[in-house]
Amino acid sequence: xxxxxxxxxxxxxxxxxxxxxxxxxxxxxxxxxxxxxxxxxxxxxxxxxxxxxxxxxxxxxxxxxxxxxxxxxxxxxxxxxxxxxxxxxxxxxxxxxxxxxxxxxxxxxxxxxxxxxxxxxxxxxxxxxxxxxxxxxxxxxxxxxxxxxxxxxxxxxxxxxxxxxxxxxxxxxxxxxxxxxxxxxxxxxxxxxxxxxxxxxxxxxxxxxxxxxxxxxxxxxxxxxxxxxxxxxxxxxxxxxxxxxxxxxxxxxxxxxxxxxxxxxxxxxxxxxxxxxxxxxxxxxxxxxxxxxxxxxxxxxxxxxxxxxxxxxxxxxxxxxxxxxxxxxxxxxxxxxxxxxxxxxxxxxxxxxxxxxxxxxxxxxxxxxxxxxxxxxxxxxxxxxxxxxxxxxxxxxxxxxxxxxxxxxxxxxxxxxxxxxxxxxxxxxxxxxxxxxxxxxxxxxxxxxxxxxxxxxxxxxxxxxxxxxxxxxxxxxxxxxxxxxxxxxxxxxxxxxxxxxxxxxxxxxxxxxxxxxxxxxxxxxxxxxxxxxxxxxxxxxxxxxxxxxxxxxxxxxxxxxxxxxxxxxxxxx
Amino acid sequence: xxxxxxxxxxxxxxxxxxxxxxxxxxxxxxxxxxxxxxxxxxxxxxxxxxxxxxxxxxxxxxxxxxxxxxxxxxxxxxxxxxxxxxxxxxxxxxxxxxxxxxxxxxxxxxxxxxxxxxxxxxxxxxxxxxxxxxxxxxxxxxxxxxxxxxxxxxxxxxxxxxxxxxxxxxxxxxxxxxxxxxxxxxxxxxxxxxxxxxxxxxxxxxxxxxxxxxxxxxxxxxxxxx
Numbered sequence: 124x125x126x127x128x129x130x131x132x133x134x135x136x137x138x139x140x141x142x143x144x145x146x147x148x149x150x151x152x153x154x155x156x157x158x159x160x161x162x163x164x165x166x167x168x169x170x171x172x173x174x175x176x177x178x179x180x181x182x183x184x185x186x187x188x189x190x191x192x193x194x195x196x197x198x199x200x201x202x203x204x205x206x207x208x209x210x211x212x213x214x215x216x217x218x219x220x221x222x223x224x225x226x227x228x229x230x231x232x233x234x235x236x237x238x239x240x241x242x243x244x245x246x247x248x249x250x251x252x253x254x255x256x257x258x259x260x261x262x263x264x265x266x267x268x269x270x271x272x273x274x275x276x277x278x279x280x281x282x283x284x285x286x287x288x289x290x291x292x293x294x295x296x297x298x299x300x301x302x303x304x305x306x307x308x309x310x311x312x313x314x315x316x317x318x319x320x321x322x323x324x325x326x327x328x329x330x331x332x333x334x335x336x337x338x339x340x341x342x343x344x345x346x347x348x349x350x351x352x353x354x355x356x357x358x359x360x361x362x363x364x365x366x367x368x369x370x371x372x373x374x375x376x377x378x379x380x381x382x383x384x385x386x387x388x389x390x391x392x393x394x395x396x397x398x399x400x401x402x403x404x405x406x407x408x409x410x411x412x413x414x415x416x417x418x419x420x421x422x423x424x425x426x427x428x429x430x431x432x433x434x435x436x437x438x439x440x441x442x443x444x445x446x447x448x449x450x451x452x453x454x455x456x457x458x459x460x461x462x463x464x465x466x467x468x469x470x471x472x473x474x475x476x477x478x479x480x481x482x483x484x485x486x487x488x489x490x491x492x493x494x495x496x497x498x499x500x501x502x503x504x505x506x507x508x509x510x511x512x513x514x515x516x517x518x519x520x521x522x523x524x525x526x527x528x529x530x531x532x533x534x535x536x537x538x539x540x541x542x543x544x545x546x547x548x549x550x551x552x553x554x555x556x557x558x559x560x561x562x563x564x565x566x567x568x569x570x571x572x573x574x575x576x577x578x579x580x581x582x583x584x585x586x587x588x589x590x591x592x593x594x595x596x597x598x599x600x601x602x603x604x605x606x607x608x609x610x611x612x613x614x615x616x617x618x619x620x621x622x623x624x625x626x627x628x629x630x631x632x633x634x635x636x637x638x639x640x641x642x643x644x645x646x647x648x649x650x651x652x653x654x655x656x657x658x659x660x661x662x663x664x665x666x667x668x669x670x671x672x673x674x675x676x677x678x679x680x681x682x683x684x685x686x687x688x689x690x691x692x693x694x695x696x
Numbered sequence: 697x698x699x700x701x702x703x704x705x706x707x708x709x710x711x712x713x714x715x716x717x718x719x720x721x722x723x724x725x726x727x728x729x730x731x732x733x734x735x736x737x738x739x740x741x742x743x744x745x746x747x748x749x750x751x752x753x754x755x756x757x758x759x760x761x762x763x764x765x766x767x768x769x770x771x772x773x774x775x776x777x778x779x780x781x782x783x784x785x786x787x788x789x790x791x792x793x794x795x796x797x798x799x800x801x802x803x804x805x806x807x808x809x810x811x812x813x814x815x816x817x818x819x820x821x822x823x824x825x826x827x828x829x830x831x832x833x834x835x836x837x838x839x840x841x842x843x844x845x846x847x848x849x850x851x852x853x854x855x856x857x858x859x860x861x862x863x864x865x866x867x868x869x870x871x872x873x874x875x876x877x878x879x880x881x882x883x884x885x886x887x888x889x890x891x892x893x894x895x896x897x898x899x900x901x902x903x904x905x906x907x908x909x910x911x912x913x914x915x916x917x918x919x920x921x922x
Contacts, residue, residue: 140792141791141792198790199790262914263792267750
């Protein structure tokens with residue numbers, strides 16, 4: 124209480140809910156400390172009684188007023204006043220009900236028994252027992268008490284508190300051996316909040332049994348065991364690495380082609396590869412990249428309206444674009460569709476016409492001229508009449524159409540290894556072309572896309588055609604005498620020009636009466652003179668390269684019959 | 697594990713019904729001589745009733761503490777502690793000796809009067825607390841439970857009294873059982889009491905009931921040191 128206060132009550136307490144006491148203090152008023160100067164008056168509110176003086180001023184204790192059983196009424200409101208009678212001043216007043224000021228006495232008979240000790244000998248459990256305070260009538264139940272046990276390590280600052288217990292015993296778990304503990308207990312009335320005083324503390328101590336050998340090795344064994352396990356695991360993983368890799372990271376199957384060894388593909392030579400691949404009926408690999416003197420002419424097929432820019436073909440052809448209102452641009456050739464069996468696509472007559480050198484106004488766009496035997500004359504006739512009229516139209520089947528320019532029939536081989544092509548049987552404006560043809564001959568490499576000519580045909584052609592003036596230069600294109608319907612199969616002729624224009628004109632010799640030359644024949648063998656021996660042309664155009672070649676066991680049937688100088692060299696018997 | 701859900705439910709219900717401990721509330725007193733019925737002794741009845749009253753008093757204490765904590769933070773409530781409860785008219789023994797001196801019948805009657813007097817006020821208290829936003833639903837549920845408990849306790853004490861009468865422990869002078877009337881919780885000035893006042897008064901009265909029952913049991917059932 125405040126030290127500078129005047130006389131005041133310091134508290135009222137009941138121990139057993141049958142009597143109660145009140146205490147007061149004189150405060151700083153030292154002149155009031157004499158007994159009798161301050162008096163206590165009380166009033167019980169239920170009866171609206173008068174203020175009565177304290178029934179019993181305790182003689183042994185200073186400033187205490189004791190209410191015995193007679194004057195104690197439970198469930199009754201009391202108000203007490205601290206008065207100085209002489210001065211008739213009420214210094215303090217407080218009101219309460221008795222059951223709310225009950226603070227039970229501390230329990231008695233606190234003792235403990237050892238429950239068990241842990242295996243390690245480090246911990247133990249005890250059972251603490253006590254008896255209710257004798258002043259509390261718990262047998263009848265006049266006071267139903269709840270107990271609270273507290274313990275701490277001796278002389279520590281913090282008490283551990285356990286839950287409220289309605290019985291008279293409680294277990295304490297997890298105490299450390301070799302430590303001294305203090306245990307104490309207090310109680311309160313259940314459903315009320317006033318705790319009584321603590322009982323005296325008791326000391327709990329259990330000596331630690333020296334069993335160090337049981338604890339220490341256990342830890343060590345555990346640690347080493349774990350380390351050993353880890354090492355084992357690591358060893359296992361490393362030893363079985365491959366298998367584990369397969370299990371956890373299964374290899375993705377690499378692409379595989381039946382019969383082809385990937386190693387050979389990596390390391391094999393070109394001819395071996397060719398033999399390999401040809402046996403697989405696959406599309407022929409692209410040899411173009413190895414032949415520097417072969418180049419593609421890729422033409423873009425644009426709108427006829429876009430004609431202002433000069434096309435490549437014009438450059439190639441070296442022709443002025445006088446009056447040419449059309450620029451032929453061919454779609455760049457893509458690789459698609461170049462299967463083994465190449466479907467024949469008959470182009471439009473107009474397209475043909477456009478490509479043919481017979482076109483005066485239009486024929487200057489194409490680099491090569493190829494003639495076919497049978498069908499072209501008809502077309503050519505048509506074209507001459509339609510030259511001025513029909514615009515060049517683009518065709519969806521441009522690629523094949525582009526190719527048809529480049530197909531020609533091999534008639535002869537030059538000593539240098541070049542290929543001489545035979546012109547077709549078509550005559551169309553031979554005069555003009557004759558001149559140009561004689562002047563500009565282009566080394567021409569036949570890169571045949573399954574181009575075959577028969578042996579006989581080749582010989583005939585070679586016999587018929589005069590030798591070209593310059594072995595390196597001029598090559599005449601020979602009209603591919605393909606059977607109608609198979610006109611544009613196979614041969615894909617690419618011209619390389621070191622001069623300006625790979626413009627080949629068909630020679631206009633008197634048209635020899637040649638036997639119908641099919642567009643393709645199978646090269647059978649190469650004789651000592653480096654001439655190709657071809658199969659005789661059959662009635663059916665032996666276009667599909669799948670026809671078996673019986674005469675050339677050394678060289679398997681090549682579906683896409685590309686011939687390169689290297690290959691030619693290999694063909695030499 | 698192949699039981700279907702309805703079968704399991706039926707099984708559970710049967711088990712609950714069969715298990716005597718699964719039921720909450722006072723056990724029926726079997727008629728004398730009927731077979732297959734566990735007849736609880738008077739001591740058991742008293743124990744149950746006392747336990748019930750202890751729980752009821754604990755609930756009332758909790759509610760009162762909550763109310764004090766949230767609505768009356770100051771400790772000055774002691775000053776204005778005097779409240780005239782509506783049950784103050786009922787003469788109740790104010791101490792242990794007084795209660796022990798009282799006749800059993802009178803004590804039983806007092807208990808029943810008290811419980812009866814609180815039937816309606818507790819219902820009012822619950823209604824009032826449920827409608828106020830200040831109380832959370834938990835407190836309101838406690839009030840409802842308290843009212844139910846008081847009702848059940850009254851029924852239990854009536855049964856105990858009946859048993860005692862049957863056993864001849866109670867004389868025929870017990871008239872309060874039927875005469876206990878419900879009382880309106882009116883304060884001294886005639887107005888309705890506030891929630892806090894009701895809580896305060898009920899807390900006191902439930903403590904009275906609990907202690908009276910204990911004293912009664914001690915007097916009726918011969919036990920050691922009672």
